[in-house]
Amino acid sequence: MVLHKVHRYHDISCGHRVYGHEGKCRHLHGHNYRVHFTCVAESGQLDTLGRVIDFGEIKSRLCMWLEDNWDHHFLMGTEDPMLASLLKIDPTVVAVPFNPTAENMAEYLVEVVAPQQLKGTGIKLQSVRIEETMKCSASYGE
Numbered sequence: 001m002v003l004h005k006v007h008r009y010h011d012i013s014c015g016h017r018v019y020g021h022e023g024k025c026r027h028l029h030g031h032n033y034r035v036h037f038t039c040v041a042e043s044g045q046l047d048t049l050g051r052v053i054d055f056g057e058i059k060s061r062l063c064m065w066l067e068d069n070w071d072h073h074f075l076m077g078t079e080d081p082m083l084a085s086l087l088k089i090d091p092t093v094v095a096v097p098f099n100p101t102a103e104n105m106a107e108y109l110v111e112v113v114a115p116q117q118l119k120g121t122g123i124k125l126q127s128v129r130i131e132e133t134m135k136c137s138a139s140y141g142e
């Protein structure tokens with residue numbers, strides 16, 4: 001099937017640690033993440049103006065979710081034993097239902113966040129790619 005794809009990225013800064021990591025990533029640290037969103041529509045399914053979705057809608061529905069929920073927050077998995085102590089120190093720590101690797105963050109954005117944020121638009125978020133550093137990224141999607 002031939003698809004139209006539109007892309008937009010957004011930059012956020014987050015703290016995290018990878019609980020159980022064999023090396024230095026088990027320590028508290030942070031990244032300047034670049035999150036790439038890709039939305040799709042089938043050929044013939046563009047809106048009356050010829051768009052998959054307006055770029056501004058990706059910004060307001062997906063990029064702003066990142067800005068409001070993850071940017072300048074510390075992401076910590078609910079299974080992480082340090083979560084309770086950290087929440088006492090800073091209640092803005094965000095408890096996420098996964099170990100916050102780039103892979104799990106991308107999957108959560110596609111499977112949980114996008115269906116809520118794009119509800120009513122008929123648009124599907126096909127994939128997310130997260131650059132954790134300029135050298136390393138993970139993607140999830142079709």
Ligand SMILES: Nc1nc2c(c(=O)[nH]1)N=C([C@H](O)[C@H](O)COP(=O)(O)OP(=O)(O)OP(=O)(O)O)CN2
Pocket residue numbers: 018025029100101102103132133136138
């Ligand atoms: N598949 C994944 N591997 C790793 C993840 C991840 O999300 N998915 N995350 C990390 C850490 O968060 C770590 O901070 C990044 O690791 P690494 O690239 O090793 O660290 P640097 O960018 O500092 O790389 P150097 O070139 O060694 O300085 C680890 N792995």
